[in-house]
Amino acid sequence: MNPPKTVRELRESGYRSKSVKQELADNLIKHLAKGDPFLPGIVGYEESVVPQIENAILSGQDVVFLGERGQAKTRIARLLVGLLDEGVPVIAGCEVNDDPLAPICPACRGRVTDDTEIAWLPRDRRYAEKLATPDITIADLIGEVDPIKVAEGRYLADELTIHYGLLPRTHRGIFALNELPDLAERIQVGLLNIMEERDVQIRGYKVRLPLDLYVIASANPEDYTNRGRIITPLKDRFGSQIRTHYPKRLDHEIAIMDAERTAFAQDGVRVASPEYMKQIVAELTHLARQSSDISQRSGVSVRVSIANYENLMSSALKRAIRLGEKDAVPRVSDLGAIVASTTGKIELEAVGEASDEKILHRLMQRAVLNVFKRSFAEPELADVVKAFEGGLVVQASDGMPSADYVKQVAELRGLRQAATKLGATEPSAVASAIEFVLEGLHLSKKLNKDVQAGGFRYRG
Numbered sequence: 001m002n003p004p005k006t007v008r009e010l011r012e013s014g015y016r017s018k019s020v021k022q023e024l025a026d027n028l029i030k031h032l033a034k035g036d037p038f039l040p041g042i043v044g045y046e047e048s049v050v051p052q053i054e055n056a057i058l059s060g061q062d063v064v065f066l067g068e069r070g071q072a073k074t075r076i077a078r079l080l081v082g083l084l085d086e087g088v089p090v091i092a093g094c095e096v097n098d099d100p101l102a103p104i105c106p107a108c109r110g111r112v113t114d115d116t117e118i119a120w121l122p123r124d125r126r127y128a129e130k131l132a133t134p135d136i137t138i139a140d141l142i143g144e145v146d147p148i149k150v151a152e153g154r155y156l157a158d159e160l161t162i163h164y165g166l167l168p169r170t171h172r173g174i175f176a177l178n179e180l181p182d183l184a185e186r187i188q189v190g191l192l193n194i195m196e197e198r199d200v201q202i203r204g205y206k207v208r209l210p211l212d213l214y215v216i217a218s219a220n221p222e223d224y225t226n227r228g229r230i231i232t233p234l235k236d237r238f239g240s241q242i243r244t245h246y247p248k249r250l251d252h253e254i255a256i257m258d259a260e261r262t263a264f265a266q267d268g269v270r271v272a273s274p275e276y277m278k279q280i281v282a283e284l285t286h287l288a289r290q291s292s293d294i295s296q297r298s299g300v301s302v303r304v305s306i307a308n309y310e311n312l313m314s315s316a317l318k319r320a321i322r323l324g325e326k327d328a329v330p331r332v333s334d335l336g337a338i339v340a341s342t343t344g345k346i347e348l349e350a351v352g353e354a355s356d357e358k359i360l361h362r363l364m365q366r367a368v369l370n371v372f373k374r375s376f377a378e379p380e381l382a383d384v385v386k387a388f389e390g391g392l393v394v395q396a397s398d399g400m401p402s403a404d405y406v407k408q409v410a411e412l413r414g415l416r417q418a419a420t421k422l423g424a425t426e427p428s429a430v431a432s433a434i435e436f437v438l439e440g441l442h443l444s445k446k447l448n449k450d451v452q453a454g455g456f457r458y459r460g
Contacts, residue, residue, distance in 0.1 A: 003087075007100045008114035010089055017101050020084070020126075020172055020214045021060040027083040028057050039079050041259060042072055044252035045244070049076075052242045057083070061239020062195065062215040064180065064230070070301025071244040073218040077129070077176040080216070084123040088172060092117040095164050096171040096209070097126070104171070104209050126173030128166055132183035138190045141165045167194060172212050180217040181229055188231045195237035221297075246289060246302065253282035256302055257309045269320050271313055271328040274429060276371055276422060276436055280335070281308050283367040288346060293359045295347040307341035315398070320428070323401050327428035331435045333398035333455075335364050365443055372440025376418065381437065383414035385446045388460035396435055397455030405431035 004010040018026075031038040032054070039050060053076070056063050065073040091098045091108050098108045100118045130141070138144075146163035167175060177183070195215060217238065219230060235241075247253040257278065263271070285308075288300045312330045315337035320328035343356045394408050406427050409415045419433035438458045442449045447458050 003120055004089065005118060006114065007112060007116045007118060010100055010118060011114075015089065015101070017099050019212050020174065021057075023085055024057050024080070024083045024214060025060065027085070028054065031083075038083055039076060040082075042076060042079065043255045043259075044247040044249065045072075049242060049244055052240060056240040056242070059239060062217075062237070063240050063242055064217040064219060064235070064238045065242050065244055066219050066221060067244030068246070068299030068301070069220060070299070070303045071246060072302075073244055074129070074176070074178055077174070077216045077218070078127065080174060080214075081123050081127045084126055084174070087120040087122050088126070089118045090121045090172075092119045096168045096211075097121055097173070099172065104211075105168075121172075126170070127176070128170040128173065129176045129178065130166055132177055132179045132181075134182060134184055136183060136187055138187060139165060141167050141187070142190060142194075143168060167213065168209055168211060170213060171209075174214045174216065176216045176218070178218050180219050185229075185231050188234045192233055192237065195234065246299070250279055250282045250286065253285060253302065253305055254278045257281065257305050260302075260306045261310050261313070263313070266317060266321070266328075269317060269326060269328050271317055271320075272429075273309075273313060273316075273330050274422060274424070274432055274436075276375055277312065277330045277332075277432065278309070279371045279374075280332075280364075280367050281305055281312060281338070283370050284308065284338075284342075284363055287363045287366055287370075288342075291359070291363065293349055295349050298347045300346055304342055304345045307345070308338040311337040311341045319399060322399070325402060325428055327402075327426050329402075329426075329428040329432045331398060331432045332368060332439045333396060333435060335368075336398070338364075368436070368439055369443040372436065372443065375422065376437070376440070378444075380421075381414060381418060381441060381446075384412065384418070384437070385441065385460075387412055387414070388441075388447055388458070391460070393457055393459045394434075394438060395455060395457045396438065400431075400455065402427035402431035405434050409434060 004013050004015070028038060039045075039053075042050070053063070057080075065076065067073055088097075089100050091100050091103060091112065094103075094105065094108050096105050098105055100112065100116065103109050103112055130136070143162050143165040145161050149161045149163070180188075194211065194213070215238075217230075247256065282305055285300055285302070285305045288294050288304070289296065294300065312334055313328070315334040316328040316330040319334075320326070339357055339360060342360055346356065346360075348356055348359065392412070394405075396405070415434060415437060418437045419430050422429075422433040422436070424430045424433035438447060439449075441447045442458060447460065450457050450459065
């Protein structure tokens with residue numbers, strides 16, 4: 001059916017207006033009835049954050065998300081647009097997306113007739129986002145007198161001289177304010193009426209705009225306590241404060257890494273990571289979040305895992321291109337590539353006692369060892385250790401061809417079995433598995449490791 005194009009057609013179609021909060025609640029109920037997730041791509045919040053969001057939406061409450069950086073606060077706000085209707089009717093040309101059946105702006109109230117043209121506003125245009133900074137003014141958010149309209153002959157007392165800010169222009173939509181504590185307190189005061197009475201006041205004019213908004217704010221606990229604060233009356237007007245968190249399980253961290261990493265296609269080269277290398281990257285992040293050497297107030301973002309995973313894969317891709325191999329599989333020796341993607345995203349607790357690279361190196365070793373212990377029981381590799389005690393030496397390097405690894409251990413049945421257990425069949429995957437096993441044995445104090453020019457060697 002063709003959608004209504006005039007106010008008369010809209011009335012005759014039986015359309016009934018409803019608030020944004022009612023719209024969100026109705027569509028959430030449909031998702032819950034079907035058992036469909038309404039926050040696609042959000043991992044690890046199923047038992048903690050998501051139920052609180054559901055409660056807030058069903059209660060019609062505005063929300064403030066409190067959590068460290070990289071905890072998907074903004075992503076969640078943007079995904080809530082999916083709970084809006086596909087389109088809503090608005091008066092064509094209206095600055096504030098006025099409802100044709102219940103206009104609020106002075107210009108529309110004076111000109112709406114049955115023949116007034118309407119347009120249909122899609123859900124993605126009903127979302128507005130603003131990063132709170134100290135230089136934001138009330139005019140940016142609410143509005144200001146437009147000198148051009150005054151110059152055109154209108155009186156200052158005329159409401160039509162007003163140029164609306166971002167909040168009125170998001171009427172009948174979702175408004176997200178990121179890093180709310182960074183907003184100057186005098187500007188926060190200007191939001192009090194928006195949050196409670198849902199109206200705006202501009203330059204002392206008796207302008208009443210009963211805005212229909214769903215307001216979402218985010219705050220970082222570090223900023224909340226140090227750089228700024230949310231004034232108490234404003235915080236009281238948010239119905240729910242929801243605390244976000246970092247992924248608590250490795251598989252959740254890995255799922256986010258796989259979903260978010262940037263991958264560039266390379267003709268002739270297949271890029272893939274074995275599961276244990278993904279676990280090492282995720283384990284490193286989890287260890288960093290527990291380390292006393294790293295500031296936990298600033299947090300260790302999921303972006304660390306994503307960036308590290310990307311650099312690890314890039315290092316493997318470079319090797320495959322240089323060596324002319326068809327498969328690019330990251331190895332333990334590629335972990336040096338993640339130093340650049342980690343050090344800029346973490347803050348040390350004590351400056352000067354140890355460099356960030358040394359701390360990161362220790363965490364990498366612990367991550368490899370933890371994943372290795374989960375992958376193998378000690379008796380499984382007894383034959384491998386015995387072979388090294390008998391004089392076996394294996395050379396390794398991040399630039400060594402995969403075939404050279406396979407040749408060195410061709411007669412060592414125990415190591416081949418270990419590689420098979422890790423799912424390695426192709427030479428590139430076998431080389432990665434061999435490095436992982438040998439490094440794990442070294443960190444378990446079963447093998448010695450000598451650093452040499454251009455690589456290293458494992459021996460008994």
